[in-house]
Amino acid sequence: MNNGSTRYPHVFAPLEFGFTRLKNRILMGSMHTGLEEAPDGFPRMAEYYAERARGGVGMIITGGFPPNAEGGAGGELATPAEARQHRLITQAVHAADPDVKICLQILHTGALAPTPDCVAPSAVKSRIGRYTPHALDDAGIEKQLADFASCAALAQAAGYDGVEIIGSAGYLLSAFMVRKTNLRTDQWGGPWENRMRFAVEVVRRVRAAVGERFIVIFRVPAMDMLDGGLAWDEIVSLGQALQAAGVSIISTHFCWHEAPVPTIATMVPRAAFSQVTGRLRKAVSVPVITSNRINMPAVAEMVLARGDADLVSMARPMLADPQFVLKADQGREDEINTCIACNQACLDHYFDGRQQVTCLVNPRACYETLLHYRPVAVAKRIAVVGAGPAGLAAATVAAERGHHVTLFEAGAEIGGQFNLARRIPGKEEFAETLRYFRRMIDKLGITLRLNTTVDAALLRAEGFDEVVVATGIEPRRPDIPGITHPKVLSYIDAILGRKAVGRRVAIIGAGGIGFDVAALVSQAGPSAALDVAVFSREWGIDFENHPRGGVTGVLPQVEKSERSVWLLQRKADALGKNLGRTTGWAHRMMLARRGVQMVGGVEYLKIDDAGLHTRVNGEPRLFEADSVIVCAGQLPLRSVYDGLQADGNRGQQAHLIGGAFEAVELDAKRAIDQASRLAAGL
Numbered sequence: 260m261n262n263g264s265t266r267y268p269h270v271f272a273p274l275e276f277g278f279t280r281l282k283n284r285i286l287m288g289s290m291h292t293g294l295e296e297a298p299d300g301f302p303r304m305a306e307y308y309a310e311r312a313r314g315g316v317g318m319i320i321t322g323g324f325p326p327n328a329e330g331g332a333g334g335e336l337a338t339p340a341e342a343r344q345h346r347l348i349t350q351a352v353h354a355a356d357p358d359v360k361i362c363l364q365i366l367h368t369g370a371l372a373p374t375p376d377c378v379a380p381s382a383v384k385s386r387i388g389r390y391t392p393h394a395l396d397d398a399g400i401e402k403q404l405a406d407f408a409s410c411a412a413l414a415q416a417a418g419y420d421g422v423e424i425i426g427s428a429g430y431l432l433s434a435f436m437v438r439k440t441n442l443r444t445d446q447w448g449g450p451w452e453n454r455m456r457f458a459v460e461v462v463r464r465v466r467a468a469v470g471e472r473f474i475v476i477f478r479v480p481a482m483d484m485l486d487g488g489l490a491w492d493e494i495v496s497l498g499q500a501l502q503a504a505g506v507s508i509i510s511t512h513f514c515w516h517e518a519p520v521p522t523i524a525t526m527v528p529r530a531a532f533s534q535v536t537g538r539l540r541k542a543v544s545v546p547v548i549t550s551n552r553i554n555m556p557a558v559a560e561m562v563l564a565r566g567d568a569d570l571v572s573m574a575r576p577m578l579a580d581p582q583f584v585l586k587a588d589q590g591r592e593d594e595i596n597t598c599i600a601c602n603q604a605c606l607d608h609y610f611d612g613r614q615q616v617t618c619l620v621n622p623r624a625c626y627e628t629l630l631h632y633r634p635v636a637v638a639k640r641i642a643v644v645g646a647g648p649a650g651l652a653a654a655t656v657a658a659e660r661g662h663h664v665t666l667f668e669a670g671a672e673i674g675g676q677f678n679l680a681r682r683i684p685g686k687e688e689f690a691e692t693l694r695y696f697r698r699m700i701d702k703l704g705i706t707l708r709l710n711t712t713v714d715a716a717l718l719r720a721e722g723f724d725e726v727v728v729a730t731g732i733e734p735r736r737p738d739i740p741g742i743t744h745p746k747v748l749s750y751i752d753a754i755l756g757r758k759a760v761g762r763r764v765a766i767i768g769a770g771g772i773g774f775d776v777a778a779l780v781s782q783a784g785p786s787a788a789l790d791v792a793v794f795s796r797e798w799g800i801d802f803e804n805h806p807r808g809g810v811t812g813v814l815p816q817v818e819k820s821e822r823s824v825w826l827l828q829r830k831a832d833a834l835g836k837n838l839g840r841t842t843g844w845a846h847r848m849m850l851a852r853r854g855v856q857m858v859g860g861v862e863y864l865k866i867d868d869a870g871l872h873t874r875v876n877g878e879p880r881l882f883e884a885d886s887v888i889v890c891a892g893q894l895p896l897r898s899v900y901d902g903l904q905a906d907g908n909r910g911q912q913a914h915l916i917g918g919a920f921e922a923v924e925l926d927a928k929r930a931i932d933q934a935s936r937l938a939a940g941l
């Protein structure tokens with residue numbers, strides 16, 4: 260059954276270019292995965308992209324490849340030998356589906372390149388760059404232009420259908436455009452016509468190198484969020500000049516790595532930035548791509564239908580579910596494993612540099628050649644105890660492989676702690692993961708037994724072949740005098756609203772949950788993640804007038820509850836140090852703007868009617884709190900597993916996963932990954 264074209268007519272309308280054609284309007288946006296530089300990267304990328312091609316996407320843009328050594332962190336495409344390696348990717352994609360187009364992204368990171376040889380228009384060090392770049396002289400500029408053209412020609416020789424040139428985010432081309440990074444007084448600096456010259460010249464050279472029958476996409480900084488960034492008339496004139504220079508498609512980007520505005524995190528409303536693409540689309544005649552927080556087919560259809568764009572780019576949603584487009588086309592959108600914009604396994608891994616990019620909800624992402632969910636020869640009867648993220652992942656992977664799975668859950672609904680997470684303002688997307696698992700339970704014929712608290716005796720009695728224990732955690736209750744005082748709440752009570760929270764709130768513990776609870780109790784009015792107007796007020800964005808950078812430059816107006824909130828920890832370090840690398844700063848900034856006071860170095864002495872008595876860095880301090888919410892970490896809940904162990908094996912193998920296995924530094928990423936890998940081998 261294919262009903263995508265009736266349900267999502269705009270998404271499934273082909274796009275003609277004369278020399279080529281896109282079969283639908285969804286492209287997989289560029290995501291740097293680290294495989295670009297990895298020794299075994301090419302075969303892995305070939306399968307990673309081929310899987311997405313089989314999943315129905317119209318066009319794929321690869322992760323970024325620098326055109327020369329000074330442009331990035333290795334992995335450049337600068338020689339015919341390097342181009343030959345890329346054939347693995349292009350052949351795999353075209354073999355998977357000849358109608359799918361694949362373009363190579365040329366990424367010159369300029370001052371952000373992690374090499375002392377990095378180059379930029381001027382010797383201005385980026386706050387997040389490692390080195391002060393060398394200012395390019397005339398010969399250096401000529402070399403860069405030639406390298407871009409040569410890289411595009413090599414991409415064409417390697418079998419790509421086109422290239423995307425990234426001209427945004429603070430990388431080389433955009434650094435020419437912005438005054439604070441371009442201090443030149445020659446023909447490449449000063450007035451806007453000069454500052455955009457390099458980008459336009461790159462396109463002209465690339466077009467000359469590849470001829471007319473090759474896709475050239477340019478990613479423009481459509482809203483860079485920089486105080487003093489690009490003005491709207493500059494963006495329009497850039498788009499028009501790029502069009503005249505020969506681009507086939509303009510892609511709008513809403514990002515500058517240093518800008519203090521979240522643009523893709525889960526706290527950003529869906530499709531918040533597409534209206535900007537819509538305005539640019541009116542000023543140019545080539546097709547225009549929009550992006551950012553478009554994670555379901557209905558959202559893509561909506562932005563296309565209202566004329567905001569000709570094409571929709573989705574990067575992280577394609578990590579989360581390679582079959583996204585196919586499922587939309589077949590009316591199976593409720594089976595889409597939705598990207599929840601957490602950044603935990605994709606961008607955080609990339610910027611951290613120590614772990615392979617993958618996806619919290621799909622641990623197979625970027626492991627397509629290594630992690631397989633193969634059908635089983637002999638189906639076993641498997642019990643999974645606990646329907647939190649770990650149990651849900653184990654149950655669905657085991658059932659997908661053909662096992663007979665019974666999933667037991669003590670509560671009245673599936674989800675475990677994700678049912679708490681989804682109630683936090685800015686984490687509403689977490690509900691999508693539970694919708695996905697609910698549908699999979701149904702589709703895969705898993706027997707779900709809710710309201711059933713399991714013990715070892717029940718599991719023995721029912722005679723399962725294997726038992727997976729995913730019973731999660733219990734909150735830690737610190738041993739503070741007065742911890743049983745009526746004003747003390749657990750985070751579960753606070754989030755579920757089981758007990759009223761007063762006007763003055765002290766939160767014990769400032770880990771991920773402490774921060775989330777602080778966000779919840781300091782929230783007033785609608786969640787910014789669900790309301791573009793609130794989001795833009797909170798982050799100082801002016802979508803309507805589009806001042807320079809799109810930001811007002813005045814102190815953002817933050818809506819906050821009337822509560823006084825203290826967020827406390829024992830460590831003397833800065834609070835929130837261990838939050839997500841690419842999102843933690845936004846959480847800290849949001850709470851600070853709401854007046855949440857963050858205090859480290861706290862020793863908890865007692866809780867009584869007066870409040871929470873402490874010593875802060877050795878000095879006595881009373882927090883006159885009406886409510887004390889405990890977010891002091893968690894302990895594994897292992898009674899079921901211990902019961903099974905005590906009872907002896909009796910031919911029924913037991914496995915322990917998720918929080919029940921290890922509560923320290925547990926998160927859903929680790930829980931789902933561990934569960935999926937276990938179930939892949941059952």
Ligand code: FAD
Pocket residue numbers: 601603644645646647648649650667668669670673674675676677679680683711712713714729730731732754771772775896899916917918919925926927928930
């Ligand atoms: P749980 O989610 O704790 O699930 C265990 C399940 O087992 C429960 O449903 C329980 O009822 C059931 N159970 C227990 N005993 C029995 C029994 N005897 N019989 C039957 N059923 C039983 N993680 C992230 O990665 N990113 C985030 O942004 C994030 N935000 C969070 C926000 C909040 C407010 C909270 C509370 C947690 C957040 N987490 C986040 C943490 C994440 O939710 C947990 O790491 C994850 O849920 C652990 O999964 P689990 O399956 O091991 O355990």
Ligand code: NAP
Pocket residue numbers: 603735737738767768769770771772773775827828829830838839890891892893923924925926927
């Ligand atoms: P956590 O991150 O380990 O934080 C626990 C907090 O409690 C810390 O601030 C700790 O700091 C404090 N604490 C620990 N023992 C204590 C004690 N005995 N008495 C008083 N305070 C104590 O755990 P969590 O906040 O419960 O979160 C659980 C997991 O969920 C985390 O590992 C996290 O990864 C995940 N999560 C992630 C996100 C996210 O956005 N990625 C959001 C929520 C949750 P001190 O010891 O310094 O006081």
Ligand code: SF4
Pocket residue numbers: 575576578579597598599600601602603604605606617618619620621
């Ligand atoms: Fe999306 Fe999170 Fe997966 Fe990244 S890790 S693709 S943000 S769900």
